[in-house]
Amino acid sequence: MNTGTHRPTVIKVDAQAIRQNIKQELGRLQPGNELFAVIKANGYGHGLTHVARFASEAGATGFCVAILDEALELREAGFNQPILVLGIVEPKYAQILADQKISVAVGSQQWLEEANKVLCGDSVVRVHFALDTGMGRIGFQEPVELKAAVAYLKMHSDCFLFEGIFTHFATADELDDHYFNTQVARFKAFMAILTKKPRYVHVANSATSLWHKACEGNMIRFGIALYGMNPSGRMIKEPYELQPALALTSALVFVKLLKKGRSVSYGATYTAEEDEWIGTVPIGYADGYPRCLQGFHVLVNGHFCEIVGRVCMDQLMIRLPKHYEIGTEVVLIGKSGDKEISMVDVAEKSGTINYEIACRFSSRIPRNYLNDHES
């Protein structure tokens, strides 16, 4: 999609907020433990390579991504830190993993066997064994399967390096830790079969690291919280203040007095009850702003203004308390005066979570960076 550089709609990402969130978390880790920044899905919408740089400035020593292409983009941009692909990469791409020194999650011996077929001599793939302790997504189900795969890997140590082992919790962001503890027990049963631990043992996403300090491991996979968002939405309080890094702003591009009885947008679902000032804002669901947000609000000059009528693909309309000039700033996420609209506010009104809202903003919205040392 084209990026709208000739349109006032913009996502502002504060580098300092990202650095601050990471430094806070690093300060709570055991000495020697590392933080890998999870920057999949374009850095949760904040911009892959920019977030990579801000995170490493703050002390992150590696990166996690979801797909191979994200890892390759980082390598192309010159990042030579460890990069782990958390999802399954098809074994036919094993040579690329080896050449680019990109680590990969492996959840079966079959994957190693397939990769082994395509690897040329002296190419080594860095393997992180994924343990399915209850997430039910990828990974070994039983310790005996892991044991066989570790043995296979050792037999083929010319092709594979056993670099890491990890699991992922399904309920670390919930108050009830019953299921979490079941997963911890299963993880321990897996680890008991290892005679030697690999370089990286990691179990913690943001929620686990924030709220389950007792957990083992020497590296954390820190995602949502580095962007200043609470993994639980509002349910559990964060142990330190997270600084939201993202603001979404636009501007009024059309302002009119709508006569009483006239309607707004598709379906004519909103009708003015009196003469009303209506502003048009150039953002819509093609930008990732949810269509269901009719009736929600934005901020103009520190005032909440209702979104009236259906959100269109590229535009939406708001009711203004008075006439405002064209060009007046509209805040869709962020602060205006003493008021604020957070990612969670938008998510709750849309029936989803902050993660989804953040990563769905499309490439049509340009990302501008504040407090970036390199600009």
Ligand SMILES: *Cc1c(COP(=O)(O)O)cnc(C)c1O
């Ligand atoms: C996305 C992801 C993370 C990061 O999770 P956050 O909740 O954003 O911290 C960590 N580990 C795995 C396996 C993931 O897929």
